[in-house]
Structure formats: C-alpha cells, structure tokens
Amino acid sequence: MKTIICGAMLATAVAAMPATAQETINLTVAASHPLVVPWVGMIKSHFMAKTDEILAGTGNYKIEWNEAFGGTLYKANATLTSVEEGITDVGWVFSFLEQAKLPLSQASSNAPFATSNPPVLLEVMGELLETNEAFREEWEQHNLKVVGLTATDLYDIYTKQPLSGIDDIDGMKISAPGVLGNWLRGTGANAVDGALTTYYTDVQTGISDGVLTLALGALPIKIYEVAPFINRFDGGSAFSGAVAVNRDTWDGLPEEVQNAMIEAGKYYTVAHGQDLVERHEAALNKMVELGANQNPPVQIVEMPEGETLKWVNKLPDIAEDWAAPLEARGIPAHEFLSAYLDGLRARGEVPARNWDE
Template identity: 80%
Template sequence: MGASLAPTSLSAQETINLTVASSHPLVIPWVGMIKSVFMARTDEILAETGNYEISWNEAFGGSLYKANATLTSVEEGITDIGWVFSFLEAAKLPLSQASSYAPFATANPPVQLDVMEELFETNDAFRNEWEQYNLKVLGFTGTDMYDIYTKEPIEGIDDIDGMKLSAPGVLGTWLRGTGANAVDGALTTFYTDIQTGVSDGVLSLALGALPTKLYEVAPYISRFDAGVAFSGAVAINRDTWDSLPEEVQNAMIQAGKDYTEAHGKDLLERHEAAMEKMVELGADQDPPVTVTVMPEEERVKWVNKLPNLAGEWAEPLEAQGIPANEFLAAYMDGLRERGEEPARDWDAE
C-alpha cells in the first residue's frame, strides 16, 4: 500500500498513511501491544516536534491475511507493517527456528528476546534471512512458557503417548519421542481443532490460551514449563520504509525497541496471572479447569525423550551453506552469559 505524504494544516505538519495488520486479533498480547506500545510510542515521539503524524489504517485479526501469509504480506506490501509469525516460515526463515529446536533452554522471555536482538545486530546470516524479503525488522516477539492442555487429565509425559496434540508449526517437534502425534495449527485454529476432534489437546502458552478460551475445550492444564521460543517480529515493508522521512524512521526504531522490551516483561509477568485467570473463569464449567504442576522428573523425562532436535535441524542447513551450528552456539552462549542454565546442551551434541 505504501506510505503517502499529504499536508494536513497550515503548520506544514505532514500526515503519513500507513496500514498495520496481523493474522491474529488484538486480544493476543503481543498483537495488542503493536497498538498499545509500538504505534503509541511512535505517535508520542513524533508529537515532540509536530513535524509528522501517522494516520494508522488498522487491519488486525486476519482481515487482510491469515497466519500462513504473514511474511509475504509484509514483503509484497499488502500491509505496510505487520507481525511476521516465524514459526510458520521454517523454509524461508531457517535460523529463526533455532530456539524451537533447542527446547527447555530458557523460561525467561526478556533474556531470550535480548539474545535474539543482539544476534540480529551481530549475525549477518540471521539479519539477512529477514531483510532479503524486502522488509525491515522493528521489534521482536517471543512466547511465554509452553504447557500441555488436554480434554482428559494426564499424570505424566508418558500419558500423551497416542494423543493428537495441536502445535504451532515447528513446535510440533517438541512432541517427538513422546508418542504423541503433532497436528499443525495456530492459536486461531486450536479451539475448533479440539472441539471437532481433530486433536485431543494442544501444546500452547498461557497468554494465548486465555484470550482464545482454550481452557473451555481443554480444561486439564499440565504444567511442564517447557520453556520459551522466539516467534517472529514486527516488520515494515522495505519500500515503505525507504519512503519515510528520517525522523519517522528514527521514531519507529525507538518504538520497536520499546515494544520488544515491554513485550518481554509482559510475557514474564502475565504468565502466572493468565494461569490463575483460566482457573477462575473455568471454575463453573464441567469439567472445571484444573492446573497440575508436573514434578521435575517428568520435565526431565520429556527432555530426555527428545531426539537430537538441534543436530537434525542444523545438518541439512549446513549442507546448504547456512551457518546453523554457529548460530545455535551463539544463541546458547548468549543465554548462558545471561545466567540461564539450559536443561540440555543442544549445541554440544
């Protein structure tokens, strides 16, 4: 759609028309924060001089495109700015999947996002895999901790053997070795998948399960604290970006940093609150929502059931000349340098 400039008053303030969109609705926290943090901060910064203002054309909730087209929609200018869901872009964004193939490495979203932000600045291969698609990354997104939500109760990780569990894109690999069958999906499809019997439950996160009411159809929440994952970025079409005045670009760069920081803190702080809220909201349903904290030995058992996911992910990429092992090591080292203790040293296997 591109940015267009038009004078709005005798003060020579210019209005820039931009479309901002996403496949997911505003009730999903990291989407809602595009509006409440990124857009709001951009407006706030620009208001300091009054030279420019942005007229935002909002198209959230899949009104322009669905979850399988988040990258191409920004790349092709269907939207100027949008959230790119990297989980569903494994072929085009291979290095961005590193955290997904190194599960149980960290349960600290702010730390993980800090590592990814640093890698984007220092690792050319990582940055180029995004920028080659005619876009500029402004902010990064991640997840809170993943747990298992099911229609029937389970007592341990062995009980998911034979179950069909929905999972977003590459995160289905976290079920390998458990005997569960991964069903590809996203937060926008999970509820219906369970309701219609396509799946028996989901591998999902509290901040997504709460607004989409997954607890209504999968009331048994088994807390394994499987860790967090890098999930994508808020990006702007490069042609649109190049057309923007430098002052507007600088405002968006700062707003993007603020978005990443606020989003990381939000993921950490609201995870427990979301769990408690689901129990509260589901108290009167039949069966009521039940949260079971799995013993540490069950978490360890799950980790040890997994094959060498990172090695299997890296090998074919290395054959293509993509420095997957180097990137994985940099990611894991970044976590360790910040005090994290991965449950499994994926980069050493």
C-alpha cells in the same frame, strides 16, 4: 531609527508566516491474530502509541494508522508474504510458520527448554540481529525491516483429560504451531499443525486431543473451554517472530519517522518481554477462575518433579536434525545455534540440554 523600523517590520512579517505544515503519513498495520492476543495488542498500545508520542514531540509528522488486525487482511500462514509484498505496511511476522524462509529463526524452537526467561531470550535475539549477518539477511532478503521482536511465555499441554506425566501423551494427537511440533518427537504423540486461531475448533471437533501452547495465547482464545486440564510443565520460551515494516514503505519514510519507529520497536520488545513474565501466572489463574463453573472445571495439573526434564530427554537430537540440512545448503546453523546458547549462558541461563554439544 530606520534600522529599528525595518527590524520591526521583518519580525512582524516572520510572525505572520504560517508554521511548517505537519505531514500526515498513511500506513496500514495488520496481524493475523486479534488484539486480545497480548503481543498483538501491544503493537497498538506500545509500538504505535510510542511512535506517535515521539513524532508529536516535533510535530513534523503524524501517522494515520489503518488497522487490520484479527486476520482481516491475511491469515497466519501468510504473515511474511503479506508484509514482504506490501499487502500491509507494518505487520507481525509469525516465524514459527516460516521454517523454509526463516530457517535460523527456528534455532530456539529446535533447542527447546534452553531458557524460561523471555526478556533474556529477546535480548539475545536482538543482539544476534545486530551482530549476525546471516540472521539479519534472512529477514532483510524478504523485503523487510525488523523493528521489534516477539517471544513466547512458557508452554504447557492442555488436554480433555488430565495427564499424570509426559508418558500419557503417547498416542494422542496434540496441536502445535509449525516447528513446535518437533517438541513432541519421541513422546509417541502425533503433532497436528495449527495456530491459536485454529486450536479451539481442532480440539472441539476431535482433530486433536489437546494443545501444546502458552498461557497468554490460551486465555484469549478460551482453549480451556474445550481442553480444561492445564498440565503444567513450564516448558521454555522461544523466539516467535517480529514486528516488521515493508522495505519499500520503510525506504519512503522520512528519517525522523524511521528513527521514531526504531525507538518504539525497542520499547515494544522490552515491554513485551516483561509482560510475558508478569502475565503468565496471572493468565493461568484467570483461566481457572473463568472455567470454575464449567463441567469439568478448569484445573491446573502440576506435573511431578522431573517430568519436564524427562520430556526433554525423550527428544531426539532435534537441534542437529535442524542444523545439518541447513549446513548442507551453506547456512551457518551450527554457528548460530552456539551463538544463541552462548548468549543465554553469558546471561546466567542454564539450558536443560546443551543442544550445541
């Protein structure tokens, strides 16, 4: 009887004990671009939401997100340093504008038109991040933990007047982000360095005559209002950056939170790649719809058969121009370029030009 009574008393005491308190973790998440840009919006709708969902499963931790999207903390030219220095805990790093600090990350941009399949490109880059020490170290040396990857949909040239082919851009000023200005070499066009946040004003004020950009970026910034002719080349996809966590912040997070973010980052990357495929065509059609009543109305100008290949063949050997100086600095650019292209080929992709040969 005594044992039964003691057992009952113990059970009552345990039941009366408070449950383990949930720990709230405050994190700032930021981007230079606004939420209407799809891959930025998906940081909130996919990466953050998935992290929250996973953590809610145990109830041990809850993240209080302090959101600073749309350049409220920093602009496009400071995405890497802002995460590196802890200005934000989590942020999208725009690798196009970080050629000096993230040289290997420019491989796909310097081997253009290698694939028009963003999910495959992201899969290859994710594999390289895990298996290629030089690539991983390139990011980690900047006090970063990469949790998700981003790519682009397909590139077209948006202009004030329609093009009949790639030869027409000879002498034009075309806005392009950082390294993608190399895609204009050999065409006679002059590259104007810029980003989605500057394109509209650049064209509107005459700084440039048009823009080399992607549909999912062009739609939310309404570039079609000032450059209504979408000259469709269906240029290839490229690696554009990563969702990264400041390493000091990362090291201070509980393992359960780290694991949740890793899983959420993989979910974000896969969802983002598929989103690029599904929304590209829809974005083009939406711009035509929205610009139907402006003067001139928005038009998709289909390029003649072979114009994209003609464009590719106009380019000098930009892959070698990129790789050679890196090799001189001891950075294995040739090896990385081959690994990237071999990864694509192994998955059935056929690059328009074999940049590693």
